Structure formats: structure tokens, C-alpha cells
Amino acid sequence: MSTHRIECTVNGEPHSMEVPARRLLSDFLRDDLHLTGTKRGCETGICGACSVLLDGEVVKSCLMLAVQVNGREITTIEGLAPGDGTLHPLQQSFMQCGGLQCGYCTPGFIMASCDLLKNNPRPSSQDVRHGLAGNLCRCTGYTQIVESVLQAAENMNHGN
Numbered sequence: 354m355s356t357h358r359i360e361c362t363v364n365g366e367p368h369s370m371e372v373p374a375r376r377l378l379s380d381f382l383r384d385d386l387h388l389t390g391t392k393r394g395c396e397t398g399i400c401g402a403c404s405v406l407l408d409g410e411v412v413k414s415c416l417m418l419a420v421q422v423n424g425r426e427i428t429t430i431e432g433l434a435p436g437d438g439t440l441h442p443l444q445q446s447f448m449q450c451g452g453l454q455c456g457y458c459t460p461g462f463i464m465a466s467c468d469l470l471k472n473n474p475r476p477s478s479q480d481v482r483h484g485l486a487g488n489l490c491r492c493t494g495y496t497q498i499v500e501s502v503l504q505a506a507e508n509m510n511h512g513n
């Protein structure tokens with residue numbers, strides 16, 4: 354089996370690793386780096402549970418190969434909180450607004466919401482629904498997820 358050395362930054366930490374040519378990015382994150390906050394769901398690009406940020410843009414990590422992130426920067430749910438014991442505003446609002454039940458979809462929704470709020474800091478609920486259309490939740494019915502994102506936007510705009 355052919356392998357390739359990749360060098361990438363994950364949650365601010367540099368990694369240099371030999372990976373099989375066909376290793377999925379989601380498997381690299383979960384199995385090689387033990388960052389299991391990124392979930393494996395459909396593994397066909399439909400559910401969004403595996404969403405991470407690649408150079409600040411949301412991608413579905415089950416649709417990418419680890420070798421494609423050579424030289425690039427990845428943020429997973431583990432790297433989102435500022436590291437001072439507080440949560441990211443999206444993590445806070447999902448908790449406060451009931452944006453999760455089983456939580457399986459939550460890391461993916463939060464990473465996709467990060468990208469959404471970066472590009473549109475004052476979204477309407479329609480914008481949120483549209484922006485998160487690539488993420489599926491089988492528990493919440495979506496209403497609280499949309500509220501969570503709107504609440505986080507509000508808090509971020511007012512510096513909370």
C-alpha cells in the first residue's frame with residue numbers, strides 16, 4: 354500500500370505523518386489524531402456530521418483524502434473554544450437554546466455555522482436554514498438549531 358507524508362496544522366498544532374494514499378480526512382482526524390469530535394455518519398457527503406474547517410472554509414471530511422490537506426490548516430470542534438476554559442459562542446448557544454439532543458450531528462452543525470457566520474454575521478433564519486442545508490439532524494426538528502445560530506450571531510455581534 355503506498356503512503357505519503359503529509360504536513361498540516363490541526364487546531365493550531367503542526368502534524369507530520371505518513372498516511373495511506375486512500376486514507377479519508379475524516380479517518381485521519383478520528384483514527385490517527387484521535388480527534389473523535391468529528392463524526393462519521395453517511396460517509397457519502399450527505400449528512401454533514403464530519404464537517405470541519407479547512408483553511409477557514411467548511412468541508413465534509415468524508416469527501417476528502419488526508420493527502421489533500423498537505424500544507425493546509427484544519428480546525429475541528431476540539432479546536433474551536435478559545436482555550437481559556439470558556440466555550441465558543443456557538444457552543445454556548447447550542448447548549449442554551451437546546452440546539453442538540455443526542456449531539457451526534459452537533460460538531461458538524463457548529464463547524465458549518467462558523468463558516469456561515471464568518472460570511473454572513475447577521476443572518477436571517479432563512480439564511481441559516483439555507484446555509485446549513487448540507488447538515489442533517491434526526492432529533493431536533495431544526496428549529497432550536499436555527500435559534501442557536503441566531504443567538505450566537507447576536508452574541509458575537511455584541512461581543513458577548
Ligand code: FES
Pocket residue numbers: 392393394395396397398399400401402403404413414415416
Ligand atoms: S459523514 Fe461526511 S457527510 Fe455524512
Ligand code: FES
Pocket residue numbers: 452453454455456457458459489490491492493
Ligand atoms: S441532535 Fe441527534 S442527530 Fe442532531
